Amino acid sequence: MSDCPCGSGLSFEACCEPIINGAPAPTAEALMRSRYTAYAKRAVEHLGRSLSEEQRKDYSADQARSWAEQSEWLGLKILRTEKGGPDDAEGLVEFSARYRSEGKDQEHVETALFTREAGTWVYAGQMESQGQTVRRESPKVGRNDPCPCGSGKKYKKCCGAAA
Secondary structure, eight states, X not given: OOBOTTSSSSBTTTTTXXXXXXXXXXXXXXXXXXXXXXXXXXXXXXXXXXXXXXXXXXXXXXXXXXXXXXXXXXXXXXXEEEEOSTTXXXXXXXXXXXXXXXXXXXXXXXEEEEEEETTEEEEEEEOOOOOOOOOOSSOOOOTTSBOTTSSSSBGGGTGGGXX
């Protein structure tokens, strides 16, 4: 018995394997964990089967297989869940999936939506992000500061005149 790649602390056999083999996921989080594990174990059939009808329209098993095989899956962290329990019709799971691709460590952060189709949990897509905070890496140039282009003029009379 081996630890499940999803990071639940359970064995693969007791955690994601039954869901990957076709058992219904009891919660949206359980389905999310099984989808991550399917990438780690290259169980592409489960990835397609666990999509909503709408999501299956754009699904490419070959692309999923390629990503799964070209990546080393480093870990899954569940950041939060909303609804998605045994008695719910929909749920949300925000997660971070770490992997290594082409020698570089990557992180995929997503807020995933799950719904039920014929009583079974399916992945229904992701929520649009609320925007990212922009952080300035250099000090803000004031109107009366020297222009950063090096002209010797004030910013407001040089590059800032067009702004």
